[in-house]
Amino acid sequence: MSKFLNEPRDAVVEGLRGFARCHADEVVLNERPRFVRRRNPNRNKVGVISGGGSGHEPLHAGYVGFGMLDAAVPGEVFSSPSPDQILAAAQAVAGSPGVLFIVKNYSGDVMNFEMAAEMFDGETRRVLVEDDVAVENSTYTVGRRGVAGTLVVEKIAGAAAEQGADLETCARLAEEAIARTRTMGVALGGCRVPTADRPNLEMAPGEMELGVGIHGEPGRRRVPLQKADAIVSELLDAVLQDLGTPGDEPVLLFVNGFGGTPLMELYLLYDAACRILDERKVKICRSLVGNYVTSLEMPGASVTLTRMSDPMLTLWDAPVRTPGLRWGG
């Protein structure tokens, strides 16, 4: 896991500088405190802001733009951003309709966004994404981790805000997306944080980590590598068991790569997921396949299902123009 680096501790800011320069027509990077915002924020709409540790690119900065986020707040690799960054981002993009914070459910992110909201002089709402069914914590004192489903929440809430929905409505739609979204992932290897000298997950060849998170954290269990169909079947079992059989409601099927798995294999997993869902009479209405919520160079993937209501479908289909996601007029 050699890396392209100058000073390891500068990786995040150098990466962001490149990102901002490459997409200078769409975004602006503020270096101190660090956040990325739309070049032309619209202060008459709800400001949608997300953030979290870096290393999950294109999440979150890649989703800043029309129809999605107004600002993204990148922390160090796999570490939450600090309240001053979040506050500055909110001040830079917020208008009178207030700010929606989309936060992945990790103690660090929760607390840092909370402190920022306490300091911010304006209306805020916060939603916690917790789509990872891998966590089997029966007591659920912390809830679940937020993983790839975050993209779905950002897209839905971002589209609603773009259409002029008020803060309450944006928050409610985000909550609805969260309630309807479940994910489970699997890693075939680890990843290395630039400043670390060892990988986060050490795996022997032929092993896989079922239920892995997006930081190379341990998952449910370490088992021998299986065939793709068997892996996808296990992931979908876990997701569907938790989500409940969608019945007549169609699903968004999102196969997300963690960064180190070739696109060919992601589409192969998607093909397997389609076959399995067809068998189980689950109707797929929308699809997304690619490296959207990554863990640096980790080989592996997650499968996300979202039960789509009609309004959610409309919001999902709404135009989006960001460096990382782009469709529609």
Add this chain to the structure above:
Amino acid sequence: MSKFLNEPRDAVVEGLRGFARCHADEVVLNERPRFVRRRNPNRNKVGVISGGGSGHEPLHAGYVGFGMLDAAVPGEVFSSPSPDQILAAAQAVAGSPGVLFIVKNYSGDVMNFEMAAEMFDGETRRVLVEDDVAVENSTYTVGRRGVAGTLVVEKIAGAAAEQGADLETCARLAEEAIARTRTMGVALGGCRVPTADRPNLEMAPGEMELGVGIHGEPGRRRVPLQKADAIVSELLDAVLQDLGTPGDEPVLLFVNGFGGTPLMELYLLYDAACRILDERKVKICRSLVGNYVTSLEMPGASVTLTRMSDPMLTLWDAPVRTPGLRWGG
């Protein structure tokens, strides 16, 4: 390098099935012989067809769609497609204005496309992409390899064809793009073909292979890993030396990931490239950063420069709507 597979030999077709199902509104997969085409081909324009070994996704099938390719012909992993596939693709999309074949310069691809052209009943032109400056073969009996620059050629020629240019013009513009495009790459590790039990390039940690191709083939030389700035400087030196100093003509700067390098590092390389080009007074007019021409999960990247003329800029900016590249109205 564990992989998501069922039968290793089925990886390509299962990946293509997933791809075609995911993008069913835009493309159609023909399984026997194997090719991918636009769902609604326009037979009144020049048909632009490319193809080559699989394992470089999203190249080529990911670039089938409005403003780029009409069909893509995927071979086995890192192996040229066969003439019957190419022929069938040409027959499926070609109209009276004829067919342009965009071929990466590898003996296998050259010969297979040549045989297909011999069998095809219609007008064809072929261009050979050979942008890789790493090959120091002074005799140049085979020319150079076609690598990431292929995307540039496909975009330019595809846009021209979409605007109704005739076969001669499309071929000339493609040739011009080829003449103005140079690439050099570096790998930090290898990649493994699904049917093989060993990686294509075996590297110790802390080594890098300068001038690597897009199949994990050996490059110019194996050297110790350097800082990102030094690596980019060496890549740009090689590219600029061969391309000639662009003078007043601005360049397209394309930093391409081979599949296993995090986006953060690609943008960091891009940032370094911008700084170095700024110093050398080379003007950057367009940029592209991402995993566009990959080598399975290979960690590494290449830097491509294209000297952009005004007509090329217009063609580059023209709308494109494909699974892998998308912009404009």
Add this chain to the structure above:
Amino acid sequence: MGRMSPPDGDIAVFLHCLQAVCGELLANEAELSALDRAIGDGDHGANLCRAAHALLEAADDLSSLPLPKALERAGMLVVTSVGGASGPLYGTMLMALGRAWPQDATAGAVADVLEQAMEAVGRRGRSTVGEKTMLDVLVPAARAFRESVASGSLGAALQAMVDAADSGLAATRPMRATKGRAAYVGERSIGHLDPGAASARLCLRAVARVLCESGSKELRS
């Protein structure tokens, strides 16, 4: 018992504590990260070293402030430099200390403020003792200090605090985490020390050592 240090010495002692704490953190980065790698995301050492660098850089500025303000500012620096979970927690602790710092800083008054600060940490983290976090060190240590200070010397109280920190850390090993990232690995968190508890113990020991020396009291090591 009187003041913990002479009035105009407050800030000097604070600076000594700060330097000692930062020194410990920088010296133990690898160990803290290794603990975090086992049940978290492996960055606890790096996170706290960012804080240490920020604090050391700001030491001059801090020393020009009255102690309560210096504590608050140090807390804010920790929050802004760390991110992660430990930033808001340690930052909240320092800010709470600063906000409630007694006019007349007797050991007893400081002990009360210390306990309140640990409660503020628990509120920030929505956590309590027994969840395998830094609270398992911070809360018993503060309690031991308060209880011992009421009945004995400052030196003895510091010693009681350090002892409680030691056993608080050890107690995290058999626990199953229910807060922080380690909660996500469930059963698999059992058998490992909590990284935040380990850093809390390091910091408390460093502070106790400085206070003990500046008060010319001895501290068993």
Add this chain to the structure above:
Amino acid sequence: MGRMSPPDGDIAVFLHCLQAVCGELLANEAELSALDRAIGDGDHGANLCRAAHALLEAADDLSSLPLPKALERAGMLVVTSVGGASGPLYGTMLMALGRAWPQDATAGAVADVLEQAMEAVGRRGRSTVGEKTMLDVLVPAARAFRESVASGSLGAALQAMVDAADSGLAATRPMRATKGRAAYVGERSIGHLDPGAASARLCLRAVARVLCESGSKELRS
């Protein structure tokens, strides 16, 4: 010297050759790929095994055709199943053999056709002997066969062909490749055998063995 096999035996001998060649390819997949990994892209074994599978599957169909058609069809099968560089080359060789196969297949006539087929391969690849490719085996082997057939027994001619293939392969080791993927590694191709030359030798040896047996001649191994 007369016909290489009785008229109605042509296709049977062809089938034996086909099976022997395919068997060799399947048995040597790993070795051919390993050679290709050193100076190419590591798929030569896999490429030719796809051809072998396709040919074996079609064996029944092929045996119902006249020999020239069977050769042409086999060539097309190689082309369509392989892709890569070796597909069009071996395919062109078989198709050229089929197209020019003599009505009266005397050894001498076949030798001429064989040489023409090798020339067709060179035209397809725009390559010639000495460039570190399969041609370094195919061309000298065909020449040796033709020269020897003119002056001696079929068995001796086959032996000469096999010997020439052996030394043709060995000759590729010190060469610097100027065609095919290996050309891209330049100097670094020196010191390795060419994978296509290795497969060509395997195929020729398999054919010679069958022809020798069917003609009851002996072949040194």
